[in-house]
Structure formats: structure tokens, C-alpha cells
Amino acid sequence: MPAALEEITPSWLTGALAPQLASESVTVTNVESDPIALGVGFAGGLGRLSVEYDRDSESAPKTLIAKLPSAHAPTRNLLTTLGVYEREVRFYQSVASEIPMRTPKCFVASFDSESKGFILLLEDLGAMRSPDQTVGCAVDDAKLAVETLAKLHGSIWNSPLLGEWNWAPNWDAGAEVFASSFPGWWARLQQNFPSAISDEFRKTAEMVTPHVASIKSRLSRRPVTLCHGDYRLANMFFDDTDKASPLVVFDWQAVRVGRAPYDLAYFLGGSMTVEDRRAHERQLKATYYASLIQAGVTNYSEHEFEEDYGYALLDLVSFTALVGGNLSFDNEQAQNLMIGLISRVADTLSYVDAERLIANLP
Template sequence: MTGIPRGPEDVTPDWLGTALGVDVRAVDVVPIGTGQTGATYRATVTYATAQTALPGSFAIKLPAQDDAVRERVALGYRSEVEFYTDVAEKVAIPVPACFYSDITEDGTDFVLILADMAPAVQGDQIAGCSEQEAALAVEALAGLHAPTWCDPAWTQLAGIAMPKPGDEAAAGGMGEVCKMAAEITTDKLGDSMSAEDRETLSAAMAVVTPWLLTEPQRFAVMHGDYRLDNMLFDPDRKRISVVDWQTVGVGLPARDLTYFTATSLVPEIRSSVERDLVGRYHKALTGHGVTDYDLDTCWRDYQLGAVQAPVLTALGYAFASSTERGDEMILTMLSRGCQAIRDLGTLELITSST
């Protein structure tokens, strides 16, 4: 038995060598980033003999060191391990290669040994992205959606974080949780959030149930939290890798698309380039083999998808501890997301569809 490291101190040469199936002489482990629901480390490896099939460093993902957090996000851990073991090789979205994975039955302990994508750099959620980065992101997203497009087999994934298409009971339950999350979020942020955004947030979270049940016949595997902080860009901004697969779902594909543009582009840029970005996404879908999905329908789905922004943002914030950067990021994402909902007429579209 290889076992699962409890923390970085357990990523020893013996453990890593057993997991990789080679003789490891030494390993140096240092943290990467400041994840709230998990922890990622860079492991630089010295092999006993020269290796041509394995890299010199890896990114190793482990659970949060706080036991309470582990229990709360166990479904997310299951989702991420399931993605790398059962989904990643069947889709075309660029992700780090996975060399090893393991998870306990209750999901509170897991490990992933992934390719180290350095010198790629993480997107800056607060600053927002450029048009070039946005184009990379939406074209990559089609590589996730197209290979899983309307295939009911994907609804059987065990780690789905959001209600499955057409599940009225689950959609109703999620709707109630979202209303609660909206109240908690507005209370926590107080006057930092504008009155207009508070109104939009409340209205959006009040229609989550019918929103989730809209267009149930059109679905694909979704990333769920498709935003800049979960993307790595090569220094030349010609390649992208997508990470953090703890919110995988199955639902209306364009929810991922609008969540990205609404939270990761400043509103002025979004409004000027979103038609082009939707066109790029649609063209990439057809290039991957999706048929019977015209651009007008894609644009309507994009309009509907904007509710994903307050849903994911408020759910993540309402039940988590606050930090200074975290609060700034949430305010930024909510402000951008609420503006997108108003600009796109999303709430009116949901009302007319039910």
C-alpha cells in the first residue's frame, strides 16, 4: 500500500518512488499558492537513475490541513480525483497530466501527482484578463463541452457538485440554499456592495430553481468554477492549462462560458468582446463535432448562463472564512457578475422561459 500523505512532510522519497514506480533518491517539497480548500506543493525530484519518461518536478495536491474543511469539501475532492481518472483523457481541454491519484472512501484524504506547469503563471482574478487570454479560455472550454455533449452517460459521474439536468427536487433544494447564501453574503459584505448589486444578487438567487431546470435537454460536463484563478497561462500567452476540478457538474454548457466572461473580464471589455468570444466558442464546438446547435441558440444560452456567476461566488463565500484578498475578489466577481446579468437581460429571459 502506498498510502496517502497527510501533509507535505509525508511526501518522502520512499512514498513518491512507490507512487511513481521508480527509485527516488531525494525530494524537495515547497508550497504553491494559498488554496483555501486544499493545498498544492511543488516536489522537485532527484532520481537514483536518469529518467526520460518522468519530469524533474511535479505539482502535488493534498487536502486542506484543517479537518473541518476536509469534511466540508470532500465532494470536491472526489470530483477532482474522478475528473483526472475518468474524464481527463476523454476530453480535449488542456489540463496537467496526472501521474498518480488516490482517495479514501469518505473522500476526506486524497492525493494527486500532476505535471508541474512552470513557468506558466496563474491568471489574476481581480485584475481581469486580456482579450488574448479570454480567447484561449473560451476555445479551450469547447474542448471540455464538445466531447461530452448531450451524452447521458456523463450524468452518472459520482462527484457532480450541482443538480443534474431535469432533477426538480435537487434544483429546488439548491434554490433554497442559494437564497440563504445571498442573505449571508450581503450581510457579510454590508455597504461594500452597492445597493444595485445587492438587488440583482437577491433577484438572481431567487430564480435559481427555474434557472437550473431551463433547457434540460442540452447539457455537457462543466468545470463549474471556470475563471482566471483556475487557469495557467504560458508566458507567451499562447497556451493555457485549466486546473482545480472540484466543482465538476453536468448542465447547460454555456453556464461555464458566461461565468468566465462575467467574472474574469472587466465589464467594459466584456461588453465589447463577448459577441466575438461566443462566436469563437461556438466555432470551436462545431470544430469538435457538435451539430444542430446554431449561433443564435448559443448566444441565448450565454445570456442564461450569467446566473452561474452569483451562484458560485455567493455559495463559495457565504460558508467560508473571510480574508482581505478574498473579500476583495468576491466583491469584484459579484459586481462584474451582477452587471453582466443586467446587461444581458438574464432575469427577464429566465422569467419568459418558465
């Protein structure tokens, strides 16, 4: 299995694509790779493969997106320990074709249980519209994203399938590790992004610190569904030519089983500008909830939904510290993306009664 883009050879790629192109009997004669998404994807290495074959073929992809472990050793070691690389491979192997959310076509999904290496070869969607998360999600795109999210959540609400997908951890898996590691992560976050941490955000983090594990336990209680875990604008393409399925969602490394509003809170809190979120958050939450009920969810009140949304925002404190305190931000685009996430999440949290929510934890 290739461990880096430059290790993807014509011979290896021919064998890897053979099951998908069995009827074609084509041979890869040349493959060139170029790194992409620098400063956008923190957790893995991404590259676009340009592929040539020994004969013409309509079904053989001329370009592919390759995803491999991060070349940044601390990031790679952390995410391997957390199991996120294996998780995304299992998602494409078992789930992608079963959900009402469009994902990139997957040509290869392979994980080595001994080396913990992995590789994904995905459909190249680079021609689609891909808005800049640092600029912020447009309101119409946000409406589409929350409606599509509700359909996903509703389709697997308390489903028996969640028990079969044992590679997808419950929300509180590793909660004690998060709790014990959070103070160090938070310290590094402040060191890495000192000007981005407001006094109010710092106070909220101090309140959350003793309750990191309890918040995760709260979000793992039924009713639960399959959560994307990293539902943000940078992980979306918009196909404006396809009215039936215009949204394509990728990067499923953080998929977990938990309370549905986490994905919504993360998306609204991290992907919209502060001004747009303040102006439209209430309506977008109402759109999501109505779509969830329309998808068949019952016995889930608006009050319970609002409470879950608040706890999800509190959980974002530890997630923000995990990302900002551990992953690689070695260029300006990556740094700006993280600074934007910090400031937007902090502002969203400022509208939450954190003291009341924490006081009501078991």
C-alpha cells in the same frame, strides 16, 4: 494516504510514483514541500514538492504539485459533502486523457472512500505564463480560452459517455440544498464583503432567491455536455512555446454535466475586467458559438445559446454566494480576487433581463 503536505514522505512517494516509473526503479531519497497559490485556490491545499532520487532519471519528475483537502475545516467539510474532491480524482482517472483540452499530466490520483481524503500529484507547470485574474484576462488570451472551451463542449455534446461518468453530477444535483441554503450564504456574503455588493446586485439576488432550484433545473436539460464548472483565468496556464496546445486548464473539482454556456458566462463574467468584457463580450460569444458549430454541434440555435447564457449568469448568483459565504479568505490576495469576482459578475448581470428569464422558467 497523506492528509497534509508534511505527511508526504520519501517512502510514501516512492510507492505512489512506482506505477508511473516502473521502468526506472528509482527510489525517492528526499522530498521537501512548500505551500503555493495562497489566496488563489480556495478549495484545497496546494504545495510544490521538490524531489530527489537515488539515481539520475530523465522521466522522474524533479518537482510535483500536490493537491490535498483544504486545511480550513468548514471549507473541507462543505466540499467533501458536495463531492468535489472525489470528482476531481475521477476526472483525472477517467476523462483527462479523453478530451481535446490540455490538462496537467497526472502522476497520482487517489481518493479514500472511507475517510474522504484525496491526493493528486500533478505536473509542475510553474514555468508557464500564469496571468493574474485580479488584473484581468487579456483579449487574445480570452479568445484562445473560449475557442478551446468550445472544442471541449462540442466533443462531448450529448455524448453517451456522460452517462458512464456517474460521478459527474447533473447541473441540478443538490438543487434543493442550494435553494434552502442560499439565503444564509447570501447573508454571509454580504457580511464578508459589504462594500462589494451593489444595490442592483442585491435586487437581482432577491429576484433569484425563490428560483435557485428552477434555474439549475433549466441548465440541466439536454442538450448537455461536460462543463468545467470553475473555468476562470486563475485555473489556466499559457504555454507560449506550444502552438498546438498553448492553453492548459486545471482545477477540475467543479466538473458537472449541464448546459455549455455556463462555463463561458463564468469565464467572461469573472475573468475579464468590466471594461474589456463590455467591449469584447459580443465578439467573444460569437467566437465561442462559431467554434461550437465547427466542432460538430447541430440543432442549437443562437437564440437558445443566448437564453442559456442568461440563465447561466443568473446561476452565478448562487455560486458567488456559495463561494463568498463559505470558503476561507484569510489574506488580501484572496479577498481581492473575491471582490473582483463579485463586482464583475454583478456588472455582467446588469445587462441581463432577469425578470423576463425568471418569468419564463417552468
